[in-house]
Amino acid sequence: MKRTNLLAEIASGLGGWLRGLAAQPRYLIYAVLVHVVFVTVLVMSFEWTPTPVGSAAPEVDVIEAVAIDETKIRQEQERIKQAEAKKQAEEKRRRDELREAERAREREEQRLAQLKKEQDEARKQAEVAEKQAAEAKKQAEEAKKQAETARKAEEAKRAEEARKAEEARKAAEAARKAADAKKAEEAARQAAAARERAAREQSEVDKYVVIIKQKVERNWIKPVQWEGKRCRVRVSLIPGGDVIDVKIVAGSGDALFDSSVEAAVRKASPLPVPSASDPLFDRFRELEFVFNPQG
Numbered sequence: 001m002k003r004t005n006l007l008a009e010i011a012s013g014l015g016g017w018l019r020g021l022a023a024q025p026r027y028l029i030y031a032v033l034v035h036v037v038f039v040t041v042l043v044m045s046f047e048w049t050p051t052p053v054g055s056a057a058p059e060v061d062v063i064e065a066v067a068i069d070e071t072k073i074r075q076e077q078e079r080i081k082q083a084e085a086k087k088q089a090e091e092k093r094r095r096d097e098l099r100e101a102e103r104a105r106e107r108e109e110q111r112l113a114q115l116k117k118e119q120d121e122a123r124k125q126a127e128v129a130e131k132q133a134a135e136a137k138k139q140a141e142e143a144k145k146q147a148e149t150a151r152k153a154e155e156a157k158r159a160e161e162a163r164k165a166e167e168a169r170k171a172a173e174a175a176r177k178a179a180d181a182k183k184a185e186e187a188a189r190q191a192a193a194a195r196e197r198a199a200r201e202q203s204e205v206d207k208y209v210v211i212i213k214q215k216v217e218r219n220w221i222k223p224v225q226w227e228g229k230r231c232r233v234r235v236s237l238i239p240g241g242d243v244i245d246v247k248i249v250a251g252s253g254d255a256l257f258d259s260s261v262e263a264a265v266r267k268a269s270p271l272p273v274p275s276a277s278d279p280l281f282d283r284f285r286e287l288e289f290v291f292n293p294q295g
Helices: 002-020 026-044 059-218 255-267 279-284
Strands: 231-237 243-250 286-291
Touching: 059 255, 059 279, 059 286, 231 255, 243 255, 279 286
Parallel strands: none
Antiparallel strands: 231 243, 231 286
């Protein structure tokens, strides 16, 4: 009966103490529970029956009971420690999982934010590209209109240039024809003048040739047979009429007659010719004439 009351008092006191520790950390509560169990087992292990006076307590049984109870306490402590370690490990695992889930959530939020940013940027770029395309299209249409206007202007310019070129060609053709007509007229006039001048020169040359022939004939020594014979003579002269060379270019067939004519030409030097300042003299630098004593 006393033992029951003692246990009740211990339990009542421990209950109040435990309620005061309810707000403490979990590991402290476990430690207190271990000590409570230890004390309870220790109390229950005592022999509460009265011991007769003069008789000794069975010490061996008490020691054995205490040893047995301490073993149970250590086992209980070990079990509680293992349970606490397991629970702490579980709680650590849950905390790790929560942290990992939180990091995954943060990464997902960052990914979604980056994706949204990229989508917004892509949308803005698409809008800019669309505006640029619209502007480019507008500019292309404007350039096309300008090119069409420029083409029409170029065609009109070419047509005008062609018209002016045709007019210029016709004017040039008319001018050419007029110039040709003028040139033809001038050429005809010059030809007539040249013919007239040549005729006058030839007339002058013929006069000099007649005089030259007369002088050569006066210096000619007639061979025995000269009748019916004639030859063509080429005479090279210098200013003043001096003869520097005589050549029979078409003989008479009689060497004696031809030699007599050549000697007569040399003997007649200087021959009568125009002065060196007279342009007509150039016709006498190399003169050909037919020597025909018959007339």
